[in-house]
Amino acid sequence: MDKHYLRSLMKEKRLALTPQTFSLYNQKILSKVLLHPQIQKAQTIGCYVSLPQEVDTFKIIQALLPSKQICVPKVRGEDMEFYVIHSLDELQPGCFHVLEPVTSQLIQPHQIDCMLVPLLAYDHQNYRVGYGKGYYDRYFQHHFNGYKIGLAFSFQYVDRIDYDQYDQPLNEVIHEMS
Template identity: 75%
Template sequence: MDKQLLRKIMKEKRLALTSQTFSLYNQQILSKVLTHPRVQEAKIIGCYVSLPREVDTLAIIQTLLLHKRVCVPKVEGSQMNFYEIHSLDELHSGCFHVLEPVTSHFIEPGDIDCMLVPLLAYDQNNYRVGYGKGYYDRYFQRNFHGYKMGLAFSFQYVDHIDYDVYDYPLDEIIHEMS
């Protein structure tokens, strides 16, 4: 299936979730993420800041900040960098209306132990369809050696995603039923 069409379908499916189902799925995913051995072992965790109707990461970030070092992405030109935050108050609207860090504590890609990654669709080999800008795949090329954990709803699964040499599979996908 064409990636643009797949993106459109998945966005519509997310919008179709009732508020109650959306909240329930997010609670289940939050619990799985926070109890995951890779998250518990990690010293520095990279985490996207969710958009409306994505798997909600604000509660994940807020909880992780109690015991972990957390960094979040900021788009700078054609690349994405991660900066450590200590509070959700250090986030302000940035590129594509996504909340971005206003801190200046840059975190090297090789220092991140676990990365929580957004996606619109995923397949059996843990390849993902993102929003089409390639920021995460380019980031993973930059000496990133951490664990790549996608956060999704189970309905975002598809049988196969066409990928190329620039696409990186994730190590694992966490969803409400995993």
């Protein structure tokens, strides 16, 4: 299936969720993330800052901040870097209207134990379709050895995603049904 079409389809499906269903799914995903062995043993966790229709990471970040070092991405040209935050107040609108850190403590890829990754679609091999800019795939190619967890809703699953040599599979995907 064409990635452009998949992106459009999955955005429409996310918009079709009722607020009640969206909230319920997010609560289930939050519980699974917090209980996940890789999250529990990680010291430094990279996490995207969610957009309105994505799996909500604000509650995940808030729940993890007291016990974990949390870093979030900031886009720099064609790449992204991760910076430690101590509070959601350390975020401001940045590239593509996504909240980005205003802090200065840069974390290198090899320092992140576990990464929570956004996606629009995923398949049985844990390949993902993102937003098409390749930021995460490029980041994972630069000495990232941590565990990669995609966060999704179960309806974002597709049988097969066409991938190329640049696409990096996730270790697993957590959704409300998993």
